[in-house]
Amino acid sequence: MNSLLIKGCSIVTMVQGDKPFVGDLLIEGSRISRIADAIDQPADTVIDGRGMAAMPGLINAHNHASMSLLRGFSDDLKLMDWLDKKMLPAEARMTKEDIYWGTMLAAAEMIASGTTAFADMYVQMDAVAQAVLDSGMRASLTRGMVFLEDDGGRRMAEALDLIDNWSGAGDGRITTMLGPHAPFTCPPQPLSEVIELARSRRIPVHIHLAETVEEVAKIRERYQQTPTEYLHELGLFCGNHVLLAHAVHLTADDVRLLRGMRGGISHNPVSNLKLGCGVAPLREMTAQGITVGLGTDGAGSATTLDMFAEVKAAAWLQKLVFGDPTALSAEQALRMATIESAKLLGIDGETGTLEAGKQADLILIDLDKPHLQPVHDLYSLLAYSATGADVDTTIVAGRILMRNRQLQSLDWEEISREASRRAARLTEGL
Numbered sequence: 304m305n306s307l308l309i310k311g312c313s314i315v316t317m318v319q320g321d322k323p324f325v326g327d328l329l330i331e332g333s334r335i336s337r338i339a340d341a342i343d344q345p346a347d348t349v350i351d352g353r354g355m356a357a358m359p360g361l362i363n364a365h366n367h368a369s370m371s372l373l374r375g376f377s378d379d380l381k382l383m384d385w386l387d388k389k390m391l392p393a394e395a396r397m398t399k400e401d402i403y404w405g406t407m408l409a410a411a412e413m414i415a416s417g418t419t420a421f422a423d424m425y426v427q428m429d430a431v432a433q434a435v436l437d438s439g440m441r442a443s444l445t446r447g448m449v450f451l452e453d454d455g456g457r458r459m460a461e462a463l464d465l466i467d468n469w470s471g472a473g474d475g476r477i478t479t480m481l482g483p484h485a486p487f488t489c490p491p492q493p494l495s496e497v498i499e500l501a502r503s504r505r506i507p508v509h510i511h512l513a514e515t516v517e518e519v520a521k522i523r524e525r526y527q528q529t530p531t532e533y534l535h536e537l538g539l540f541c542g543n544h545v546l547l548a549h550a551v552h553l554t555a556d557d558v559r560l561l562r563g564m565r566g567g568i569s570h571n572p573v574s575n576l577k578l579g580c581g582v583a584p585l586r587e588m589t590a591q592g593i594t595v596g597l598g599t600d601g602a603g604s605a606t607t608l609d610m611f612a613e614v615k616a617a618a619w620l621q622k623l624v625f626g627d628p629t630a631l632s633a634e635q636a637l638r639m640a641t642i643e644s645a646k647l648l649g650i651d652g653e654t655g656t657l658e659a660g661k662q663a664d665l666i667l668i669d670l671d672k673p674h675l676q677p678v679h680d681l682y683s684l685l686a687y688s689a690t691g692a693d694v695d696t697t698i699v700a701g702r703i704l705m706r707n708r709q710l711q712s713l714d715w716e717e718i719s720r721e722a723s724r725r726a727a728r729l730t731e732g733l
């Protein structure tokens with residue numbers, strides 16, 4: 304079994320009640336075997352962690368990774384123009400190979416900015432799963448299902464193929480969910496079937512919810528309900544583990560309906576800010592005991608997959624909304640990006656904190672930089688000063704995916720060449 308010893312780093316475990324301390328961390332095989340003030344035993348690889356902070360890898364709870372090929376292609380447009388004139392026509396040209404290389408581009412960005420796991424919803428998920436395997440990352444994958452058109456049956460078959468063929472692949476790095484896209488793209492009949500299937504086979508569900516006011520109006524017109532009431536009445540929250548993306552426009556009654564739900568909400572503040580969607584009611588959600596993690600949404604809208612940007616945006620937004628700098632602390636925001644997101648993916652027993660016995664998914668942040676000195680409070684530095692570019696080393700399941708900012712599992716030159724060639728073809732003439 305390979306061993307890796309990281310010596311003399313500032314360790315931020317993100318375990319509730321733990322304070323950062325300087326110490327050593329030993330990884331054996333895919334797991335953390337010891338964390339202590341000093342570990343003196345030989346290891347196959349030793350990393351000098353002095354001047355570095357070690358923390359759990361960041362977990363992106365909502366992504367459409369392959370949309371990275373469309374990053375920055377249609378920013379600053381009205382939502383419907385963005386979608387109808389730009390995104391949908393470009394996406395219609397995407398082949399399975401494009402989706403593979405788009406996901407590889409996203410994986411390179413995520414590894415380089417300290418993300419070790421992500422939840423993804425898209426189509427042609429075999430290609431996404433292959434990219435997850437090849438990159439060495441961890442992911443929860445979902446075949447997104449839109450049921451407005453004719454062939455819902457094919458979508459369900461593909462969704463089940465993904466679950467049957469890929470769950471547990473890569474020594475457990477890949478997990479899967481069912482992905483009905485959103486209340487406004489899933490009528491009651493097919494959505495009920497998905498919910499029943501999720502319940503009978505104990506499959507988690509990943510779905511968008513109440514991202515925009517337009518969506519809320521559409522559902523109210525069709526069903527005289529809020530989107531949350533619509534999902535609740537169909538029984539989605541009865542026992543199923545559910546990952547809700549966005550949940551921006553929730554009433555106080557909606558939030559109460561979600562009390563006691565398994566899973567929770569992926570808050571995606573950068574995307575919500577950039578598209579002018581609104582601010583999710585975080586305080587009300589957490590007051591009801593609902594788990595809230597952080598995600599980016601696809602780079603086609605968010606433009607960046609840097610989770611450090613989400614941490615900042617989440618904290619800033621709550622402080623702004625409540626006119627209160629104590630509304631969401633640096634530590635709380637970092638917790639959302641790690642252990643709380645892990646709960647949403649259902650992998651908190653394996654990752655999300657640094658603890659002996661857990662999977663070794665962690666990052667080292669180089670603190671020897673002007674914007675990260677002096678070190679009064681590591682949580683503050685990591686939340687408010689650090690960016691993804693400060694990540695020096697990224698490790699998933701004990702395997703080093705980036706060291707000294709050099710990608711180890713991916714060939715960046717090849718990814719860059721493939722991504723720019725394919726992105727040009729997808730957007731030509733649009």
Ligand SMILES: [Zn+2]
Pocket residue numbers: 365366367511548600601
């Ligand atoms: Zn999304």
